[in-house]
Amino acid sequence: MNRYWRLVLLAPALVVLAIAAAQVILAMPAFGHPLSQYGTTVNALAPVLRNVSNMVAAVNFDVRAIDTLGEESMLICAVTATVILLRGRRGEDMTECAGKLHGREWLERSDATVLMCRLMATTLFLYGAYVILHGTITPGGGFQGGAIAASSFVLIYLGEGYSVSRDLLHSEVLAAVEGLGGLVFALAAMVPLAFGYAAAQNVLPLGNWKDLYSGGTMVVVNAAVGVAVIGSFGVLLVEFLEETRAPRPGDEDDETREEGA
Amino acid sequence: MNVLAWCVAAWLLGVGIYGIVTSRHYVHLIGCMTVCQSATYVLLLGIGFRWGAGAPIFYDHPPGTPAVDPVMQALVLTDIVVSASMTALLLAIALQVHKRRCTLDPQHLRPLRPRE
Numbered sequence: 001m002n003r004y005w006r007l008v009l010l011a012p013a014l015v016v017l018a019i020a021a022a023q024v025i026l027a028m029p030a031f032g033h034p035l036s037q038y039g040t041t042v043n044a045l046a047p048v049l050r051n052v053s054n055m056v057a058a059v060n061f062d063v064r065a066i067d068t069l070g071e072e073s074m075l076i077c078a079v080t081a082t083v084i085l086l087r088g089r090r091g092e093d094m095t096e097c098a099g100k101l102h103g104r105e106w107l108e109r110s111d112a113t114v115l116m117c118r119l120m121a122t123t124l125f126l127y128g129a130y131v132i133l134h135g136t137i138t139p140g141g142g143f144q145g146g147a148i149a150a151s152s153f154v155l156i157y158l159g160e161g162y163s164v165s166r167d168l169l170h171s172e173v174l175a176a177v178e179g180l181g182g183l184v185f186a187l188a189a190m191v192p193l194a195f196g197y198a199a200a201q202n203v204l205p206l207g208n209w210k211d212l213y214s215g216g217t218m219v220v221v222n223a224a225v226g227v228a229v230i231g232s233f234g235v236l237l238v239e240f241l242e243e244t245r246a247p248r249p250g251d252e253d254d255e256t257r258e259e260g261a
Numbered sequence: 262m263n264v265l266a267w268c269v270a271a272w273l274l275g276v277g278i279y280g281i282v283t284s285r286h287y288v289h290l291i292g293c294m295t296v297c298q299s300a301t302y303v304l305l306l307g308i309g310f311r312w313g314a315g316a317p318i319f320y321d322h323p324p325g326t327p328a329v330d331p332v333m334q335a336l337v338l339t340d341i342v343v344s345a346s347m348t349a350l351l352l353a354i355a356l357q358v359h360k361r362r363c364t365l366d367p368q369h370l371r372p373l374r375p376r377e
Contacts, residue, residue, distance in 0.1 A: 055328065
């Protein structure tokens with residue numbers, strides 16, 4: 001099927017989609033006046049019953065904790081599949097030098113880049129940890145803070161180069177951190193079952209409103225999610241970086257990369 | 262004004278599908294897929310929005326002040342996490358396809374062809 005026939009098939013599909021979308025748009029409730037009783041109830045009750053001030057965290061880590069456990073498992077599964085696909089027949093061994101294309105000039109990093117990356121990487125990691133820890137109080141939480149903290153790994157690569165970032169970021173350690181986060185979340189959901197509560201029920205003392213420790217089990221789950229996200233994104237970064245390494249005889253058989261040796 | 266948010270969501274889905282259908286490169290196709298997915302962010306946030314309401318964080322303003330729907334915001338968060346991990350997975354598949362076939366043009370790829 002060439003480009004022309006694809007467009008010919010697309011046209012009726014888009015017409016059908018437009019008609020269906022118009023029907024749905026006309027039937028939607030008025031914009032700006034939500035009807036959801038669920039959200040209103042959470043807004044009214046979570047500050048009183050759970051002592052937390054971030055309602056989004058209350059929904060994610062308490063009201064819908066089982067859903068978030070499923071989401072977390074999906075994240076870990078997707079990362080595992082990505083790692084398996086990228087490793088392929090390359091295996092688990094690592095090298096310490098990146099690939100280089102013939103004819104491309106190799107530029108020295110400027111001192112300003114190195115300095116800024118060192119400063120920003122530490123600051124960014126601390127800021128990510130801050131966002132994770134204050135997940136139940138202010139905007140943020142495990143997913144957002146984990147992504148912020150993990151982006152400091154990219155700055156380490158940018159500032160220090162391939163080999164130093166390989167020494168600092170070990171794939172095994174990051175994978176273990178990811179698994180630890182998933183395990184703690186699963187335990188936080190399962191352990192209440194052993195004591196006769198519902199799964200993922202909030203059993204820890206709730207703490208005080210606006211306090212760093214507020215929300216009971218939510219604090220544990222939030223930290224576990226943050227740790228797991230840091231590990232996942234770190235593993236992804238290391239595996240995608242490994243794709244740029246210089247090929248060695250025996251582990252690559254594609255023509256496109258041989259010139260990089 | 263009442264239907265603008267829903268129209269934006271439908272338009273994003275439409276242009277994303279157009280990009281996927283006419284794509285000549287898998288990485289571009291993955292980008293178009295995330296455009297489709299951003300239609301769901303607009304839709305969910307539009308459903309949860311409320312005129313004159315603040316963020317559902319009761320830190321500066323006391324509980325009881327009007328706030329937007331936190332359930333929709335939590336769903337968008339889930340959506341973004343799914344989108345990020347799926348993008349990584351699809352990019353890994355694109356890398357492997359490029360290693361084996363030396364092209365990423367969907368037009369030149371035939372499914373289940375034995376390796377040459």
